[in-house]
Amino acid sequence: MKICMIGTGYVGLVSGACFADLGNTVWCVDKNKQKINMLNNNKIPIFEPGLKELVYKNYTSGRLKFTPDLSLGVKNSDIVFICVGTPTSEKNRSAELKYVFGAANELASYINKFKIIVTKSTVPVCTGDKIEKIILKKKQKRLFEVISNPEFLREGEAIRDFRFPDRIIVGSNNKKATKKLESLYEPLIKKGAKFLSTNRRGAEIIKYASNAFLATKISYINEIANLCEKTGVNVEDVSIGIGLDQRIGGRFLRPGPAYGGSCFPKDTKAITVTGDLFKTNLSIIKAVIKSNEKRRKFLTKRVVKILSNKVKNKKITFLGVTFKPNTDDMRQSSSLLMVPFLLKKGAKITYYDPSGKKKEFSNHKNLLFCNNINDACNKADLLIIHTEWEEFKALDFKKLSRNKKFMIFDMRNLYSVESMKKKGFKYYSIGR
Numbered sequence: 001m002k003i004c005m006i007g008t009g010y011v012g013l014v015s016g017a018c019f020a021d022l023g024n025t026v027w028c029v030d031k032n033k034q035k036i037n038m039l040n041n042n043k044i045p046i047f048e049p050g051l052k053e054l055v056y057k058n059y060t061s062g063r064l065k066f067t068p069d070l071s072l073g074v075k076n077s078d079i080v081f082i083c084v085g086t087p088t089s090e091k092n093r094s095a096e097l098k099y100v101f102g103a104a105n106e107l108a109s110y111i112n113k114f115k116i117i118v119t120k121s122t123v124p125v126c127t128g129d130k131i132e133k134i135i136l137k138k139k140q141k142r143l144f145e146v147i148s149n150p151e152f153l154r155e156g157e158a159i160r161d162f163r164f165p166d167r168i169i170v171g172s173n174n175k176k177a178t179k180k181l182e183s184l185y186e187p188l189i190k191k192g193a194k195f196l197s198t199n200r201r202g203a204e205i206i207k208y209a210s211n212a213f214l215a216t217k218i219s220y221i222n223e224i225a226n227l228c229e230k231t232g233v234n235v236e237d238v239s240i241g242i243g244l245d246q247r248i249g250g251r252f253l254r255p256g257p258a259y260g261g262s263c264f265p266k267d268t269k270a271i272t273v274t275g276d277l278f279k280t281n282l283s284i285i286k287a288v289i290k291s292n293e294k295r296r297k298f299l300t301k302r303v304v305k306i307l308s309n310k311v312k313n314k315k316i317t318f319l320g321v322t323f324k325p326n327t328d329d330m331r332q333s334s335s336l337l338m339v340p341f342l343l344k345k346g347a348k349i350t351y352y353d354p355s356g357k358k359k360e361f362s363n364h365k366n367l368l369f370c371n372n373i374n375d376a377c378n379k380a381d382l383l384i385i386h387t388e389w390e391e392f393k394a395l396d397f398k399k400l401s402r403n404k405k406f407m408i409f410d411m412r413n414l415y416s417v418e419s420m421k422k423k424g425f426k427y428y429s430i431g432r
């Protein structure tokens with residue numbers, strides 16, 4: 001099939017490359033010319049394992065193309081995916097839809113024959129109706145169909161998630177368009193992905209309801225971890241104990257820092273705004289948002305407590321600053337609150353993250369990026385394992401601490417309490 005992806009970010013680039021790999025011809029369009037130049041020069045603007053190889057393979061085969069020219073992408077395609085960002089609005093907590101509506105308005109000008117317009121961006125219920133209205137101002141109804149196909153891939157696991165999704169959701173009010181999407185996804189359905197078709201609004205709600213549910217699970221276990229800490233219980237036993245109930249399931253029950261990233265924080269906020277708009281109080285999700293905001297402060301205070309309230313001139317090392325491993329995404333990472341807070345209190349911070357130096361931390365004094373773990377840990381008083389990258393899972397603490405025996409705050413429970421005690425480290429973790 002001939003496909004156009006509007007927006008070549010995490011979602012547009014990964015799904016574009018994967019669609020091309022399935023044998024389709026894919027035009028990836030982005031307004032950001034620098035991004036397109038990079039891609040045309042075999043450089044990948046984001047950190048995503050396996051993506052460079054996949055893009056290279058399909059680019060050289062001619063199936064994957066990059067252009068800033070939307071007309072080229074739309075005119076040469078039968079299916080056009082809108083994959084632009086929907087960040088939190090600056091005015092309130094709703095989803096900012098100006099990029100989606102902007103893309104709809106622009107693409108409408110280039111509809112030269114029947115097209116299926118697919119919203120892959122995460123958008124509030126009824127947005128498809130609005131996109132349809134925008135396009136109707138320029139083109140007749142017989143020339144297009146607007147449908148919803150939300151994306152569930154996770155950064156860091158994006159290619160695997162695209163190839164082996166639990167489910168593919170298509171929301172459409174038109175059977176022919178649904179069939180077309182089903183045949184586009186046929187190779188994945190054959191490998192076991194469940195295909196669910198619903199109406200357009202249904203698919204829009206499924207996406208938000210899924211993310212809000214996962215965010216709820218994280219906040220839930222984080223609060224249970226707090227109770228475990230007070231009662232001498234190991235939260236890991238509790239996670240396993242409740243997760244074995246198939247009605248609950250064991251995933252997303254690992255406590256840690258507040259949830260972050262480009263999706264959960266913005267999507268939980270946006271769905272509560274949609275609820276209010278339709279006079280429906282989504283009180284559980286509102287409570288989750290509050291709980292998560294408290295979590296950020298709670299763990300920051302805990303760091304201060306570990307240092308016995310003496311933060312000034314303490315050398316703190318962060319291992320990992322991204323919101324999760326295998327991504328360079330810093331959006332809403334809890335390190336964005338912790339690091340500046342501790343600096344303000346007089347700490348001297350070094351950090352190492354496998355995805356590299358962070359522009360978010362470029363304007364701070366007493367904050368240094370090191371390009372290896374060893375240098376980052378040099379002379380540390382406190383080591384904070386913030387993100388669970390693979391390379392932090394088997395550290396030789398004795399060697400790293402150079403016998404200074406720094407304290408360790410393992411926010412991801414990567415190590416066993418017993419073994420750290422045996423090694424003689426003051427070791428703190430979550431819910432244990």
Ligand SMILES: NC(=O)c1ccc[n+]([C@@H]2O[C@H](COP(=O)([O-])OP(=O)(O)OC[C@H]3O[C@@H](n4cnc5c(N)ncnc54)[C@H](O)[C@@H]3O)[C@@H](O)[C@H]2O)c1
Nearest residue numbers: 007008009010011030031032084085086103121122151155
């Ligand atoms: N990142 C994820 O893990 C993830 C997962 C599932 C769903 N989503 C959703 O997918 C959507 C995209 O997310 P993302 O993380 O890929 O965003 P992103 O910010 O990484 O990329 C969006 C891209 O769209 C481009 N763009 C904006 N307007 C454009 C236009 N009119 N024409 C061409 N390009 C345009 C931007 O330049 C940018 O490169 C969001 O709604 C997000 O909620 C994201």
